[in-house]
Amino acid sequence: MLQSCAPKVSESYDEKNGYTGSISISGAFALYPLAVLWAEDYKKTNPNLRFNISAGGAGKGIADVLTDMVDIGLVSRDLHPQELEKGALPIHVAKDAVIGTINSDHPDIELILTRGFTQEELKQIFLEGKFKKWNEIDSRFSDTAIEVYVRSDAAGAAETWAKFFGANQEDLKGIGIFGDPGLAQAIKENPKAIGFNNLNYVFDLKTKKTSDKIVAIPIDLNKNGQIDPNEDFYQHLDSLTHAVATNVYPSPPARDLTFVIRSNKQSNLLKDFIRFILNDTEQSYLLENGYVPLDKETIIKELEKLNASELQVN
Template identity: 35%
Template sequence: MKTKIILGFSLLILCCCSNPLPTKTPTTAPHHQGKIRITGAYALYPLVQQWIADYQKVNPNVEFDLQAIGSGNGLDEILNKKTDIAMISSQVPENVDTLLWISPVARLAVVPIISKKNPYLQTILKNGIKKDELVGLFTNQNPHTWGDIYGKPTKDPVKVYVRSDKSGATDVLAKYLWVESNEVVGVGIEGENKMIEAVKANPLALGYCNLVYTYDLANKQFFNDFCILPIDLNQNGIIDKREDFYNDFAELQRAMFLGKYPCVLNRNLYVATLGKPKTQEMVDFLKWVLTRGQGIVPKLGYIELRNSEIKYNLYYLLN
């Protein structure tokens, strides 16, 4: 898939040098029958929900049915013709990507999370956690206690929670840890919200979620009862100044945009249709997502696409 995207992008650059991108959508597509059904990744749900709300302000006759069911389940539904648009938060298998029209629409990071009631909280925030320790904890290869990790005599076990549904967040975490998704083990939790509730309820918990679920948009603050576990990127046992960007959401978001946070954990989020979008309403909505809709992206805690990516995907939507 990566090879095709790179080759396609190179061809697009050549095309764009001599031909301007189209400015209007085709008018021959049939009209959509019923609601546009969108299902899939929890990671994209808050953003798509806001996109729909804003889009319907100027297109009130277009109706949607939006459901978060997990990235893998969304992919299954689009392949089985049970949904119109799938929200995807992990790499699409090569054996099916040729069947789909796929476009990135935003970026979002996966973050490890702990309870703010953790008895080692201040030490954890000061020292962070090394990648090697995360590997041991999430694969149960080296099940440390919190005391083991931070040089304390206490033997409080780390209670690891993982997503039990087909989660793109798990796939991304596994890729960062250099393991397979099925090697990420712990107490299974279905869905993003239940994961967060489990972590909040257990002072010794370790879990993970998508960044936007750590932040209260109304108050522009992180939530009070759980927090992001800082990653000790250079593994020197302390969160250095260059790694210290977890206290402010805007600062963390900028660090992710600049690549200071692990790039593997900060992945593209996609929408996909079975073949190119076939109805006028779907084409118009996806065009709006790739243009005016991008203005909403950073306001909700995501990272917007680059202009070159927008032009590339818009071109292949409209041609």
């Protein structure tokens, strides 16, 4: 059982019980479910270890780790140069994607799923605020108002979605909603709305299909006005994660998910936990949980990065 408020204690290690101590983690909603799973697995061989894990957005995660509030920040966007200058050390641990979302009861849902939207049309919706009604995008759509939902918190999903259009989160236009769960719920409650979410807040992990009242918006990659068979991978989680893994789904909004630690605030415990989540066993079940595992080359690169930082610290 994970502890909700684990006090900070000095770490120790013995061969029988593994590590004793605590690890505090906060940040991206996208990485939160994975962090919980990995913590539970790690505790199987380190039963006296305590975890304090919270989700509050990527912005909070990076701020918390840089101010020594937590040991690990969960970040779902690229790090900014000033964050690296302050000592942030990013270790990629998985991949996922941000996808456009819409209510399944939208009056034009059938046409949207067969037609899709181009990158430029999505840019005009989320960045330029060009369209006020759906039929301004396509005359076949209904004469109803568009309600655009974006994130109100500093979020990796929003930053990645904006980067798809060559912009920053602050450039997105729409009604601000806090958190991935909140934005997904807002879409489910409004048939006229459009938004974006991380994969795990759109798909049901048991059925691998989209959750009730929300669907993924397909992107018309070749801009021919329809979703061709090779672009039609949004109905099932397995086909979408395969598209992310094979770079068919564009990056951004596909992205790396990252553990951020302080380059000068490491410990044997933190290094061991990160090595643990990069092993084959822990990476192998990411797909069944809606994430994309890292390839061997990337894992080697991330471990080398961690090992190089050890030489600077010890």
